[in-house]
Amino acid sequence: MEEITIKDIARRCGVGISTVSRAINNHPDINTETKQMVMQVIRETGYIPNNSARNLKRTDARCIAVLIKGITNPFFSSVIQIIETQVQKKKYAMVMQHVEAYEDELDVALELIKEKRLRGIIFLGGAYRHDSQKLAKLNVPFVFSTIGTVQDEGAKTYSNTAVDDYTESQKMVNYLLDLGHKRIAIIAEGSAAESVGQLRLEGYKKALRDREIEIDERLIYEVKDQADPYSMQNGYAMAKQLLASGVDFTAVFAIADFLAVGVCRAIHEAGLRIPEDISVAGYDGIAIGEFYTPQLTTIKQPVEAMAEKTAKLLFNLIEGKCEHEHIIFPAELVERESTGKPNPAMLSRHG
Amino acid sequence: MEEITIKDIARRCGVGISTVSRAINNHPDINTETKQMVMQVIRETGYIPNNSARNLKRTDARCIAVLIKGITNPFFSSVIQIIETQVQKKKYAMVMQHVEAYEDELDVALELIKEKRLRGIIFLGGAYRHDSQKLAKLNVPFVFSTIGTVQDEGAKTYSNTAVDDYTESQKMVNYLLDLGHKRIAIIAEGSAAESVGQLRLEGYKKALRDREIEIDERLIYEVKDQADPYSMQNGYAMAKQLLASGVDFTAVFAIADFLAVGVCRAIHEAGLRIPEDISVAGYDGIAIGEFYTPQLTTIKQPVEAMAEKTAKLLFNLIEGKCEHEHIIFPAELVERESTGKPNPAMLSRHG
DNA sequence: TTGTACGCGTTATCAC
């Protein structure tokens, strides 16, 4: 099957190539009737312009990219939808691309900029620290929306929107401490040194230290799972270990709601009640926390607001309307059914 | 900032363009030392080949595409990972692209074939019926993996892998009937006429008719939600309506596990027990069904097996090793905690 | 083993 090109269309229409090009790209300098005719032929023949050729030649693309790190990001769909709305409002096109765990999102970005003549990039998720050499090579505006934390250095070379995981994590632990819990286990994530999981773990430690409560390493569990650390499966497995360890605790802080669901299941299977025997707290604020039984106490990230701000910030940067900004969004502690006062009976073994 | 091209690299190295090209593309006809030197310069300068130009020129691409319809497909991540493994085994590249609800996946495919010189396509999800004119234009092998049903016509023009939703749905309803339920409500999906949701609804009706049980329209609820019909939110809302309607029922069949979770929550809030008062059955077999309390009885789709077979089938087609196939995968009814015998007390209002 | 020259399909820049 022969590929049909713009030349074929021009020949068929008895016009020049540029006229066809003008018709396709809604150029003003073209007779309406000519355009109608050309478009008609295009429809009949089923001609499809070759995007590689277009990208190669085009100078102005009105296109941005959204790079998503991690295929299982639970905020994925809502964030994308919000960004897309903003993009359409600005009459831009948008390409979305997943970045594998082992890939460097900056490399992917660099490649894509060349290929598609991008005007801007949004990075969703991923590491919160980057090679500044590579950062310097990105010659289009970009915004990191890590749902993580702020990189301290290079404040003037990029923008980002983030939740301060370190602080928010402390907020949750303080809440549990205020309820009277002193033996709080944590299900964290330890696959990458610079992940949000580590920040949340640090927040946990900080909160305990501030209250002068000893940090018991036997209460710290770190999921090691490259592919999908924040799974119910992993939460379940960790909680099983925790329960079997014989170490006393009255509350569990799972650093992701998915993990918390697994934890709840394990506790339930052990014949214990939530929150009467053990309190469980999550983090993220995703839908499942609202519909699970018991409903999950969690840190709810302002995903929608962040996504909207991220898109707006990027367009402001593209239009040269503003300098780089670093915006921290406060998250909300949502108190639901899965947490309560500690049960002294749970400490009988330990004393 | 000037874009650096292959010419610049050639000049810097004091070699010809083709030599650089050969170095990049691992061509055999090149001196090892020359190659080393070229690669070194490329690394130093941070040169990145322009993919648009490469795609334009290239004839053999060893690349396939995976088009995913619907951003919220719950099988998404596991399916992709399995396909990717197969693709890597064959030393192919893979591009993934999301297709919006309002887009036609065939149009997206047509465009992508031209742009990237694809060798094959996998369609994940989406409608199970397509414009045969457009199908004919796809001049590369493709496999639909609808997790839906088989299109009857054009058996020789394409391949697909599927679960027979019509039959599997009957399986679940028959199971509930065997438990003794006669008043079974269904939470279905009615946004598109040719969706899997409609097939599952038809299966429900068929099963009831086969047992000569009257179909009560008051027990049929159809979610109308373009963006994301299979959400917990929607299941919850529908179940609330059902409970408020005053119409008697002893079981609910939600045609997706996410819907079932919402249904469970609504029943729980109404002060009723699952399964003692009302049985709830789901469909899909996703992780949440295993970790929810109560654990969900569901139809578990053989997602992994399907994904693997889909990829293998595509490569066989590409290599001309086989004709088009239509493969139906049997799903498994997993009996868990959320279903049991009907509670006669629930029928008191009705008689 | 290496370099030169052409063409992939399109858009931008000119003349007309």
Next chain:
DNA sequence: GTGATAACGCGTACAA
């Protein structure tokens, strides 16, 4: 308003 024609950056015959 329209049509030639020169790029865009790269791969690849073909010549060297």
